[in-house]
Amino acid sequence: MLNDTDRGQVGIGTLIVFIAMVLVAAIAAGVLINTAGLLQTQAEATGQETQQQVSDRLQIQSTTGVVDETTGNVTRVNLTVTKAPGADNIQLENVTYEFVTEDAVSTDVIDPSSNIKYIENETNDNVITDRSDRYRLTFPTSDIGESNTELEGGDTVTVTLTTAQGASTVEELRVPDSLVDRKAVKL
Structure with a gap:
């Protein structure tokens, strides 16, 4: 026999795990965006220096x-x-x-x-x-x-x-x- 209260506890646990995964994904995305921005800046500087050395x-x-x-x-x-x-x-x-x-x-x-x-x-x-x-x-x-x-x-x-x-x-x-x-x- 199923109890309606048991379902609520499983739902809240799943919701907590889901929110934790979203937070971890958001932090990882922020780190990736910052790293990509840093790499883009370094690549532009390297490209300008290389262009100067050639031209x-x-x-x-x-x-x-x-x-x-x-x-x-x-x-x-x-x-x-x-x-x-x-x-x-x-x-x-x-x-x-x-x-x-x-x-x-x-x-x-x-x-x-x-x-x-x-x-x-x-x-x-x-x-x-x-x-x-x-x-x-x-x-x-x-x-x-x-x-x-x-x-x-x-x-x-x-x-x-x-x-x-x-x-x-x-x-x-x-x-x-x-x-x-x-x-x-x-x-």
């Missing part, structure tokens, strides 16, 4: 060498640079350069106040803000290698320009075999 780089438009009339060797290297497509503004004072020859590696930061390496452009600033801006970076060859103070015909130099965001541009420069009767050469 915020310099693009080398041309490379030339100045030939010394007395020695017949290249004494200065000129790099004409602009910012790559999609790049934000690039502060040239924060760009690191590296020259690698067959017997030396030279690394430093571009310093526009130095008489050794300097920046030339029409606006006399050190920030590339537009794709149409062209900047000429000049490096004396004495700053490129340790043993050779000048580049001779046939020499090869690899230059790497790295922006503050970590994006690198690598260019291999080759001095023409013959430098006779030239004041400048394309590298």
Whole structure:
């Protein structure tokens, strides 16, 4: 024989268990939502940093060498640079350069106040803000290698320009075999 009061006790117990499960599910959902939000924020920051490392780089438009009339060797290297497509503004004072020859590696930061390496452009600033801006970076060859103070015909130099965001541009420069009767050469 069934008793109506027994059914009520089972119903209340089930209701209590159900409410407890709903509370646990709500807490778990809150934790999952907070974690998802945190992961989304971290993913956006990582994506922006990755984009900067890929796109915020310099693009080398041309490379030339100045030939010394007395020695017949290249004494200065000129790099004409602009910012790559999609790049934000690039502060040239924060760009690191590296020259690698067959017997030396030279690394430093571009310093526009130095008489050794300097920046030339029409606006006399050190920030590339537009794709149409062209900047000429000049490096004396004495700053490129340790043993050779000048580049001779046939020499090869690899230059790497790295922006503050970590994006690198690598260019291999080759001095023409013959430098006779030239004041400048394309590298």
